[in-house]
Amino acid sequence: MASSPLGRPTRGTTGTNRLRRSDRWIAVSSAFRSSPDPLIVDLGYGASGVTAFELAARLRQVRPDAEVIGLEIDPVRVATAREQLEEVRAGRTPFPPDIRVSFARGGFEVPLPDGRRAAVIRAMNVLRQYDEADVAAAWRAMAARLAPDGLLVEGTCDEIGRVSSWVDVTPDGQPARFTISLRLAELEQPSIVAERLPKALIHHNVPGERIHALLTDLDREWARAASLSTFSATQRFLATVAALRDLGWPVRGGRTRWRLGELTLPWDAVAPL
Template sequence: MARPVGTITRGTTGVNRLRRADRWILAAHGHLLRTADRPLIVDLGYGASPVTTLELFQRLGGAQVVGIEIDPARVAVAKPYERPGLSFRLGGFELPVDRPPTLIRAFNVLRQYGEAEAWSYWELLTGKLASGGVLVEGTCSETGHRAVWAGLDREGPRTLTFSARFDAFERPSDLADRLPKTLIHRNVPGERIHTFLRDWDRAWAHAAPYENHGRRQRWLRATGLLAQDWPVFRHPPLGGRARWRLGELSVPWSCVAP
């Protein structure tokens, strides 16, 4: 077997750490997974414990899920949890699977790479997707209370989603430390992501009186204000009040791209 492509990560994980992303996947791409022919879901770089892969398998309700890890010891730990429809394999960005995946989830995998490498791995992974398939790549805090992820198809990045518990930040720009590697170093004056976060903070400040009714109401008001100047998704499945109430906000990648 050829050496897996990539580098071993710290492997930090935990119960429900990726719940926010999984909830979004079901909302945004549930139809794709229900209608695809033999959909294959890959969880790339699940870490020292297979718990988040198990959770993804359970939340998807029976779709075939393959967890891939570059560390043989982690694969050995995960093997006893295999069951029909769920398996674990040694590998990396080359994706040792028998057919193109409909969905790839890769969280907290690319943070250790440089920006150019992150772009190249995006291209490698999206090139392996099935027709109509998606890559969900992002990072989250240790508890999963703050997360940012990009949604990509075979043509490249399409969306950027921010998700947070209402008590996990002081202002929206606090989520900047969870930006994808392709954006995190771009959060400087002159870059669109910096302007977006600046405007979001301003909207958050203007919405301060709504916190008397709870932080959710402040989030809803700030999102509405931001949507006056930015193409925030306003309708399902990526936007609208139902998504915003969960502490989510999604925008087209094009409006924040480097």
């Protein structure tokens, strides 16, 4: 347990299944799949430990040895999550009683037992309450607790997990990739993600900035592909992403990820000017 956790308590509540999109991203990451010690940190999990349980349940389908530690600054929230864990261990929840989850008090310093380092640290909806000037230092502090090939996933999502975006940060504290993840069914405009951009980008969605140009092109190509909605929203999004790539945007990944409503680009393509 950290005696003086670094950071401020998270303000938000915790929604069931809210972080499923980032769960899926972590599950396919090489940082998790190839790690000799698949320890994942759910940093700032909120008022309930449910996101840590959900993450562990999904990751164990890929690697049965996956382990999740939930960290919160607020000791009351840690106590609540440990009470929930007792219910899980007693078999009174939908989660496996032997699920490898624990909870502790901690912040950006990411205290871990026995000198261990995290394969992945997830910090969703944590930095929204900070100033943009605080972001780089927070990234560096968390990334310093990663394994050599580890990954920090820092971002934001809406209350029900249909609109998400995040930044992949490497162990040296530098941003590497930016991802948008959207539920395509009933999506009106992809730029709805503007409300849920990571703190490092949200104030830069203005003309002249790269992220604004991306969202403008994304909306325009989504509108141009409207006729494909007859077939499905997925087909429309596939055409939208292909059009972005043709415009010169350095889109990463392939159709398997695009079908999920995901769009990933190198950080340099959207970084603030």
